[in-house]
Amino acid sequence: MNSDPDPFEEGQRAARQNIPAEANPYQNGSDEHALWAAGHEQIAGPREANESEGT
Template sequence: MADDPFELGARAARENIPAEANPFAEGTEDYALWAAGHERIATAVEANESEG
């Protein structure tokens, strides 16, 4: 079974890989899932950094 695109995006965000590095074709479900996973982690990281 292939890795879940959502989890791949989340992992990329944890590794400080930019959202522009999404490996999936824009407009596909996998692209959207990867982006959502990336955004979830990136948003949490940004929130933690702004707290101090």
């Protein structure tokens, strides 16, 4: 079993907890940073789009 955290899943989890994308814990430019950001965007992107429609 792989016990290493998956950056993509961590990003998704952060978005579900309303943690901002700026809180990405990985070094900018790294593969992990990109994966975390992609996971976060997958969850937060549609949610943020729905929130901005109401304004």
